[in-house]
Amino acid sequence: MGVAGVAGLLFLLAPSPAVPPSAAHRSADPGWSLLALGGAENPQANAAQQAPRPSVAPEDLWHTLLTEGSLRGAELDGAWGAWDGQRLMPHADLRRRFDQLLTTLGETRPDELRQLVAWLAERDLGAPGAQAVLEVWDRYLKLQQHAFRETMDLNRPERWASVLQERQLVRRDVLGMAWADAFYREEEAALRQRLDRTPENQGAAEPAWTAAAPAGLEPQAWHRERVAALGQEAADRLQAEERAQADWEQRLTTARSTIERLSRAPELSPGQRQEAVQNWLNQHFQGSERLRASALLGL
Structure with missing residues (x-):
């Protein structure tokens, strides 16, 4: 793998960097999110560095972010996804919207940001739609705060597949199959292609999905891997x-x-x-x- 390929792979799997306010002025790259790993720094830790201040009403907070804050001159990225009055359909655009709003942590507290998400969603979808959005928001934040066991080490390419596998399983556990697939399908497929091009994986056989669970892997974990590879x-x-x-x-x-x-x-x-x-x-x-x-x- 060339230097550019390795650098790209590191970006995809490394913990999300702190986002400078200027980054929020731009729309999120449709290919890769700033929170692509699903294990970013704990928003609570970022918020803890702020001096205590009174809570701000969601509409006032939104106005401040758009006029004086890091979203100055920007528009709300992504979309809520299709809402039929009863169910919010999974879509990657919602993750783009979440990621943009999460860049404001530091200017906002987690509780304020959650209220802002609720206010924006209710404005566009009504109260039931806002509740559906918040349910996904809460799970997405839980994913960002998850402490993964596997870490990306460029000196150990033999572990890269394990890094991806752990993230796939956790994403599906936390978000559910439909939302994890909507949020991460393209990203995981692109990363899998990169992994398949590494020298260590040249000629490697696809796992025998019809076989029993490999030694040391619980049957339910094996089932989740099959779901990710073959479909539910x-x-x-x-x-x-x-x-x-x-x-x-x-x-x-x-x-x-x-x-x-x-x-x-x-x-x-x-x-x-x-x-x-x-x-x-x-x-x-x-x-x-x-x-x-x-x-x-x-x-």
Whole structure:
């Protein structure tokens, strides 16, 4: 990977830098957000550096930001997304709007900024729409404050995939599948392409998604990885098939132990033992599965 490629990768995975007020004058780059990592500095920490002051009404705060603050001369970036009166449809434009508003932390306190988001959303969508926006806002801030275990180290390219994987799982846990996909799909796809072009990944095989969870990975974590790679429907089908197979294996294990016990029952004659085994199979296996079980059990 060239110097430019490595630098771009570092930008995508490094913690979000502090944003100077002048950065908010411009619309967010549609390709990459200032908070792309989803693990930015804690807004509470930024706010704690401010001297205590009385709360400002949302409309007054908005006027100040547009006339004297870091959003001077700017317009509200992104969009709320489609609101049908009952549901807010996930869209990347909402993340762009959130990211722009988050650049004002330091000028605003987190509680003031949340009230401002509510006021702006209610102005455009009404009270129910504003509540839907706030639910996503709260989850998005929780994601920004998450302490990731994996950190980006340019000297360890073998860990880059793990960095991306952890972020994908946390994003989906915190935001939910639909919002995480809307907010990060293009970004994650572009980063995956960069990772695939690194020398360490040349010729690397795609994970065997139909296989069982790798050693050391919990089944639910493996399911989330499948969802991210294959989509919800395909991942759910694989999970259902695995559960059905596990249930089948358990039933066969139970059948073997039962047959072994019946075949050694001293109170039964050979004919009675055979009849008892057959009766047990008839009770616990139906139709074609009974034939399959008999063949696998050597009966």
